[in-house]
Amino acid sequence: MTPSSNYKTAVSTVQEWKIDHWTKSNIEAMIVPKQMSQTILQNQAKSKNDNDKKVRLDYYHSPTQFRFDGWHRLSEYSERLYRRQKRGQNVADVQEKTRYLLSILLTVEEYTAYPSRSVMSMLSEFFEEGNYQALRRCVSNIVWDLSSGNYRNFGIKEINPLESRPEKPNDSGDENRHNHSEKKPYFEVLFVDKNSRTEIDNIKSGFQDITRPEDAFLYNVVAVPSFEDALIAILFNYNIQACVLRYEFPLRSKNHLDILDRYTRTINEVDYDDMPDTGHGPLLGALLAHLRPEIDLYLVTDESVETIAGSTTKVFSRIFYQHDDFLELHLNLLRGIQRRYETPFFNALRNYSQNPTGVFHAMPISRGKSAIKSNWIKDMVSFYGINIFLAETSATSGGLDSLLQPNGPIKLAQKYAARAFGARRTYFVTNGTSTANKIVVQALVKPRDIVLVDRDCHKSHHYGLVLSGAYVSYLDSYPLHSYSMYGAVSLESIKSNLLKYKEAGRLDQVKMLLLTNCTFDGVVYNVQKVMEECLAIKPDLVFLWDEAWFAFAGFTPMYRQRTAMASAKALSRKYRTVEYREAYLAQQQDLGDNPSMELLLATQLLPDPDKVKIRVYATQSTHKSLTSLRQGSMIHVYDQLFKKNAAEPFHEAFMTHTSTSPNYQILASLDLGRRQAELEGYEMVQKQLELAMSIREQVATNPRLSRYFRFLLAEDMIPKEYRASGIDSYFDADTKWMNTRMEVAWETDDFVVDPTRLTLYLGKTGIDGDTFKNEYLMDKYGIQINKTSRNTVLFMTNIGTTRSSVAFLIEVLTKIADELEQEQEQEQEEYSRPERHLHQKRITSLTEDLPPLPDFSSFHRAFRPFWESKSPDGDIRKAYYLAYEESNYHYVEIGDGELEGKIDSGLELVSAGFVIPYPPGFPILVPGQVISSNIITFMRKLDVKEIHGYQPELGLTVFTEQALKTSIAS
Ligand SMILES: Cc1ncc(COP(=O)(O)O)c(C=O)c1O
Numbered sequence: 001m002t003p004s005s006n007y008k009t010a011v012s013t014v015q016e017w018k019i020d021h022w023t024k025s026n027i028e029a030m031i032v033p034k035q036m037s038q039t040i041l042q043n044q045a046k047s048k049n050d051n052d053k054k055v056r057l058d059y060y061h062s063p064t065q066f067r068f069d070g071w072h073r074l075s076e077y078s079e080r081l082y083r084r085q086k087r088g089q090n091v092a093d094v095q096e097k098t099r100y101l102l103s104i105l106l107t108v109e110e111y112t113a114y115p116s117r118s119v120m121s122m123l124s125e126f127f128e129e130g131n132y133q134a135l136r137r138c139v140s141n142i143v144w145d146l147s148s149g150n151y152r153n154f155g156i157k158e159i160n161p162l163e164s165r166p167e168k169p170n171d172s173g174d175e176n177r178h179n180h181s182e183k184k185p186y187f188e189v190l191f192v193d194k195n196s197r198t199e200i201d202n203i204k205s206g207f208q209d210i211t212r213p214e215d216a217f218l219y220n221v222v223a224v225p226s227f228e229d230a231l232i233a234i235l236f237n238y239n240i241q242a243c244v245l246r247y248e249f250p251l252r253s254k255n256h257l258d259i260l261d262r263y264t265r266t267i268n269e270v271d272y273d274d275m276p277d278t279g280h281g282p283l284l285g286a287l288l289a290h291l292r293p294e295i296d297l298y299l300v301t302d303e304s305v306e307t308i309a310g311s312t313t314k315v316f317s318r319i320f321y322q323h324d325d326f327l328e329l330h331l332n333l334l335r336g337i338q339r340r341y342e343t344p345f346f347n348a349l350r351n352y353s354q355n356p357t358g359v360f361h362a363m364p365i366s367r368g369k370s371a372i373k374s375n376w377i378k379d380m381v382s383f384y385g386i387n388i389f390l391a392e393t394s395a396t397s398g399g400l401d402s403l404l405q406p407n408g409p410i411k412l413a414q415k416y417a418a419r420a421f422g423a424r425r426t427y428f429v430t431n432g433t434s435t436a437n438k439i440v441v442q443a444l445v446k447p448r449d450i451v452l453v454d455r456d457c458h459k460s461h462h463y464g465l466v467l468s469g470a471y472v473s474y475l476d477s478y479p480l481h482s483y484s485m486y487g488a489v490s491l492e493s494i495k496s497n498l499l500k501y502k503e504a505g506r507l508d509q510v511k512m513l514l515l516t517n518c519t520f521d522g523v524v525y526n527v528q529k530v531m532e533e534c535l536a537i538k539p540d541l542v543f544l545w546d547e548a549w550f551a552f553a554g555f556t557p558m559y560r561q562r563t564a565m566a567s568a569k570a571l572s573r574k575y576r577t578v579e580y581r582e583a584y585l586a587q588q589q590d591l592g593d594n595p596s597m598e599l600l601l602a603t604q605l606l607p608d609p610d611k612v613k614i615r616v617y618a619t620q621s622t623h624k625s626l627t628s629l630r631q632g633s634m635i636h637v638y639d640q641l642f643k644k645n646a647a648e649p650f651h652e653a654f655m656t657h658t659s660t661s662p663n664y665q666i667l668a669s670l671d672l673g674r675r676q677a678e679l680e681g682y683e684m685v686q687k688q689l690e691l692a693m694s695i696r697e698q699v700a701t702n703p704r705l706s707r708y709f710r711f712l713l714a715e716d717m718i719p720k721e722y723r724a725s726g727i728d729s730y731f732d733a734d735t736k737w738m739n740t741r742m743e744v745a746w747e748t749d750d751f752v753v754d755p756t757r758l759t760l761y762l763g764k765t766g767i768d769g770d771t772f773k774n775e776y777l778m779d780k781y782g783i784q785i786n787k788t789s790r791n792t793v794l795f796m797t798n799i800g801t802t803r804s805s806v807a808f809l810i811e812v813l814t815k816i817a818d819e820l821e822q823e824q825e826q827e828q829e830e831y832s833r834p835e836r837h838l839h840q841k842r843i844t845s846l847t848e849d850l851p852p853l854p855d856f857s858s859f860h861r862a863f864r865p866f867w868e869s870k871s872p873d874g875d876i877r878k879a880y881y882l883a884y885e886e887s888n889y890h891y892v893e894i895g896d897g898e899l900e901g902k903i904d905s906g907l908e909l910v911s912a913g914f915v916i917p918y919p920p921g922f923p924i925l926v927p928g929q930v931i932s933s934n935i936i937t938f939m940r941k942l943d944v945k946e947i948h949g950y951q952p953e954l955g956l957t958v959f960t961e962q963a964l965k966t967s968i969a970s
Contacts, residue, residue, distance in 0.1 A: 062690035068146065071142060112222060123139065191223040191224070191246060193246040194248065210330050216337075222240065230288070243295055296337075301319065340678040345401065349668045367389060413428070422566050422638075423637055429633040431657070433460070436619035437544070439658075441470070442468050444617070450471045469877045470877075474872070492601060499600060502537060513534055515543075540612075551626050556689070565618060565636050587606050614638060615646075619633065622673050631666055695711075718751045723750070760794075760795060765820055777812070857935065859874025863927075889912035889913075891955040892909060900937055910930055917946070
């Protein structure tokens with residue numbers, strides 16, 4: 001069967017599988033009757049703090065998935081009710097299930113605009129009256145509207161739930177929005193009003209009177225009565241893009257549906273106790289702005305604006321006094337969305353493509369001329385379509401702009417990107433993060449400045465450091481020997497490195513800390529903590545966070561707190577507060593005048609608020625995790641000294657590395673990618689996370705799969721000492737559900753694992769990562785992945801992952817597992833003893849006999865400018881260029897083991913170049929590095945096909961003794 005023919009079956013298998021678990025008891029367990037007594041409510045509220053609440057909806061990682069499947073199930077039930085009624089059969093059991101399900105959906109739909117409350121009441125009436133024909137029709141229409149996105153075309157107009165719908169939607173299990181025609185975008189506005197039930201009709205009719213055909217967007221209204229309900233609504237309902245808080249409203253929700261309760265579970269009871277009785281509007285505003293900073297907030301109040309003025313009111317786009325001026329609000333709502341929808345450069349390019357121009361510049365493909373005229377490359381035009389050629393030009397005029405000196409739409413597009421990613425300034429890069437990294441390093445680092453850098457960083461950094469002439473001090477990440485991969489650099493190791501430079505009197509020379517967040521395998525730093533402690537030692541240290549894989553992280557609160565930009569902002573705010581200053585002074589007193597290295601390492605250090613400067617840069621491959629054409633990247637800057645110290649060098653560095661013909665299509669796609677992230681980033685990232693969790697769940701719970709496969713957990717990838725929360729897995733094995741304490745781990749632990757990246761352990765299969773990737777996933781099933789280790793493969797979900805693709809992956813893994821099982825059976829029956837022995841040996845080599853990962857040895861003293869002070873940094877540039885002269889190096893073969901012996905007895909070998917095995921893809925040797933026996937052993941045991949910088953027939957390039965002597969002398 002071809003992969004595509006399997007899609008449909010696979011999707012329905014996953015749906016069936018979910019639905020089958022809808023036993024009456026767990027549906028029952030989910031519902032707490034709304035008319036519950038005050039005592040029960042209070043008890044329930046108390047239990048919010050303990051994380052193992054009994055009432056839990058298993059099998060759903062997401063209320064949105066639950067909602068979607070719930071409607072499908074209701075459609076089946078109502079169909080069954082109708083048929084049985086027609087045949088005069090007993091309906092009691094289906095009736096009971098329908099009642100349960102309907103009551104859940106009635107609560108869930110209180111947080112959405114469609115189906116409206118009146119439609120939901122109609123459904124309940126049909127059900128109670130036993131009018132199953134109408135119920136069935138109505139539910140099936142709702143399913144259609146939700147699946148096809150039809151409800152989005154109506155805006156605030158009520159849709160007739162009984163009118164027949166045009167056709168059946170493509171039932172792929174994903175909310176289907178494959179609509180390429182340019183319909184008006186749709187959003188929902190949340191009203192928080194204590195009288196929401198009665199007010200909703202007034203609000204709707206207020207808006208209905210003033211919406212106009214020329215409005216650029218359609219919208220509908222959701223109204224909820226309390227603080228908690230508002231929180232649930234904005235986290236659950238992705239369509240909400242604006243929120244109007246009206247007057248006073250209570251704190252508590254009357255709904256207690258476990259699947260929604262998880263949204264409010266993070267609020268402590270204590271927080272409620274601390275809340276004042278009034279003024280909930282500004283408080284809620286601040287909380288909503290923290291959770292979803294992109295949405296527009298409006299406050300309607302009857303207090304005088306002066307009374308409520310304060311820092312919290314800054315989060316509101318507009319504060320209205322008392323009366324409901326719907327027209328004014330309507331215009332504000334549209335303007336708010338337009339602000340995010342605006343794509344200045346994409347618009348400029350599209351306009352340009354529509355204007356007739358004469359081409360007298362160098363670019364024959366511009367306007368498609370060279371291709372259309374050709375007799376031989378006409379297929380180029382038919383494949384790409386004409387627009388791409390109409391939008392190609394080498395001109396910077398005609399409404400376009402220059403990336404090298406932007407003054408028009410590119411400048412504006414970059415400004416909007418800065419807003420979206422929480423940066424002070426953002427720069428577009430059209431040659432990927434490889435180039436972005438070189439730009440930042442060149443801009444900030446002068447020759448002989450010291451840069452601390454994780455050795456397993458992307459190779460662009462090593463090359464960037466060669467170019468900049470920095471003295472490089474490599475930091476070792478903690479190794480994960482059992483999986484042949486690295487984790488990340490411990491804070492202790494960074495601090496001790498900095499403190500040693502301080503001791504050696506060279507701290508002034510240390511300019512930058514460069515780390516990868518998250519790593520390829522998904523290990524995420526506690527960015528704020530790292531920066532805070534480093535700034536306590538060196539208050540103006542510059543940070544470059546390589547967020548090549550983390551552009552999406554800014555769009556959901558759990559991830560956002562670990563991004564460079566959000567952390568920079570949080571720290572700069574924190575250091576301005578009186579409380580912080582007091583804490584700092586108290587710590588200084590505790591530390592005394594001359595604290596020992598041990599004490600400093602053991603203390604969570606605080607920087608001096610009068611000296612600290614926040615200088616943070618992040619480079620992101622937008623194309624890796626958000627929408628952008630390949631190579632579309634961004635540099636985000638939060639640097640308090642930018643104008644004073646960095647603007648000019650940054651400009652020069654940008655010029656150095658940027659083509660004078662940057663690709664306009666990439667720039668336009670970055671602009672569009674930003675628009676999407678600001679309007680639906682939250683939704684997409686949440687869905688991605690939920691799908692990743694459901695992959696984990698299925699591999700862990702399906703015995704056919706778990707026999708051979710397992711996904712690595714937080715405890716596999718992060719040593720215990722870095723997990724203060726004690727949480728070892730984000731997937732709860734007992735409840736088979738997302739661990740609700742994952743958020744706690746993300747707030748506190750030194751490292752967390754990005755759950756959207758799934759590392760599959762293959763040890764039990766006897767197949768190595770590379771073979772599994774190529775021969776199993778790619779050749780047989782067309783599944784592409786790009787990272788493997790000796791015994792793992794990495795599956796990355798992204799914002800484009802769908803339930804269908806998840807179902808397909810699970811199906812493929814199941815088939816592979818079945819194949820392996822068959823092979824094993826055959827092996828037991830047919831294999832000779834030597835064959836069995838060989839198979840076992842393969843498994844052992846993947847599970848036990850793994851070559852230990854080598855640490856960075858050291859730079860040879862010929863390249864260590866401060867050899868005497870024992871500082872570890874090396875002049876990598878000097879070593880790099882020394883190898884340009886052929887006579888300075890020779891080759892040494894690795895041999896069969898005797899080389900290690902010679903090295904251990906004193907033979908000094910120094911690498912003349914980079915040696916980068918792929919995977920893992922980072923250098924195990926850099927120019928100037930002393931070759932240790934561990935590295936040779938590791939290389940011999942490596943069974944990868946690609947080792948850049950190493951030709952087995954020649955051997956390793958090593959410097960001659962003479963070259964090293966001359967170098968020392970110089
Ligand atoms: C950590 C890291 N940084 C930078 C890059 C380079 O990014 P780009 O492909 O956008 O040049 C990569 C690429 O894989 C990477 O993994």
